[in-house]
Amino acid sequence: MSPDADRSDTDDALLALYAEGDPAAARALSARVLPRVYAHAMRLLGDAAAAEDVAQEAMLRLWRMAPDWRPGEAKVTTWLYRVTANLCTDRLRKWRSVGLDEIAEPADPQPSVAAHLQNRARYDALQAALDALPERQRQAVVLRHIEGLSNPEIAQVMEIGPRAVESLTARGKRALTAILAGRRAELGYDDEKAG
Amino acid sequence: MTMKKPDEHSEDAALDALLDAARTAPPEVPDALMARVLADADRVQPSPAARAAPSSGLWSRISDLVGGWRGMGGLVAATCAGVWIGWSPPDALPDAGALILGYEAADILSNTAELTSFGWDVEEG
Structure with missing residues (x-):
């Protein structure tokens, strides 16, 4: 973690400092929240270049609304997850309307993820399975099982009730299990179990 | 609740392992993205002077x-x-107090001081 992310200020406080003109606040807040924004966009889109564009736009919207931010009403991260998801939805709609053939091949995932071939295969398998889910199920599964949010937080992000969150994550996990069921040997989990 | 078969348990465990791996190894933020985000932040950041002005008493x-x-x-x-x-209105002006109390305009234009002007009625006895 970078030293900027170690600052003890809350996200709200950093955003307020940014709005007051503090030159270091943006760096500290970005170090803390941008990895989550980028990872979320990456999981929802499965495309590094598009995820970068979405993450940059979500952060720009945060900077622009900083002077009007009302501390305590919503968490900065909740707001960012929501904006990111909405931007991803727009992007996916656009892709569907232009046709998949016209879109450039997704860029490779980050080197740290692809360092080992099997990790790379697992990463791709999970991403491919996530890509096959309906959008809302994918978003709920990613927020719950990868980002580690609680159900009430997911309900706030997705603007739905807690029961709907439970339903989406349960159905999403069942669908992922079914998609990945035929690939266990290929992904090396049978070897690990045997070893 | 339905009981799961042993295979289903292992499939669930495999999925959990994949999700755990994804959680513990999130994609790293590219340096170029961080630089663009910080450049945007600098560009749209309110200046301290602009924020100080509205805070005066x-x-x-x-x-x-x-x-x-x-x-x-x-x-x-x-x-x-x-x-x-x-x-204490001058003679040439209508008495505002009389207007508020609902006196007729004619009364106001004549001398309307008896009730509303300060003590004149008493003096004239």
């Missing part, structure tokens, strides 16, 4: 609104004159 904001101390002086003088005229 209520009194100074009211004073600025009416034109500084000269404007405030004029406002005070006009207010005093208005109070004096209201208290």
Whole structure:
């Protein structure tokens, strides 16, 4: 973690400092929240270049609304997850309307993820399975099982009730299990179990 | 709740392992993205001076609104004159108190001081 992310200020406080003109606040807040924004966009889109564009736009919207931010009403991260998801939805709609053939091949995932071939295969398998889910199920599964949010937080992000969150994550996990069921040997989990 | 078969348990465990791996190894933020985000932040950040101006006190904001101390002086003088005229109106002017109490216009134009002007009725006995 970078030293900027170690600052003890809350996200709200950093955003307020940014709005007051503090030159270091943006760096500290970005170090803390941008990895989550980028990872979320990456999981929802499965495309590094598009995820970068979405993450940059979500952060720009945060900077622009900083002077009007009302501390305590919503968490900065909740707001960012929501904006990111909405931007991803727009992007996916656009892709569907232009046709998949016209879109450039997704860029490779980050080197740290692809360092080992099997990790790379697992990463791709999970991403491919996530890509096959309906959008809302994918978003709920990613927020719950990868980002580690609680159900009430997911309900706030997705603007739905807690029961709907439970339903989406349960159905999403069942669908992922079914998609990945035929690939266990290929992904090396049978070897690990045997070893 | 339905019981799961042993295979289903292992499939669930495999999925959990994949999700755990994804959680513990999130994609790293590219340096170029961080640089673009910080450049955007610099570009749209409110300046400290712009934020300081609206935070001045209520009194100074009211004073600025009416034109500084000269404007405030004029406002005070006009207010005093208005109070004096209201208290003891000249003969040529209709009595504001009579207007408020609902006297007819004709009465007002004649001398309408008997009730509303200060003590004249008593003096005239």
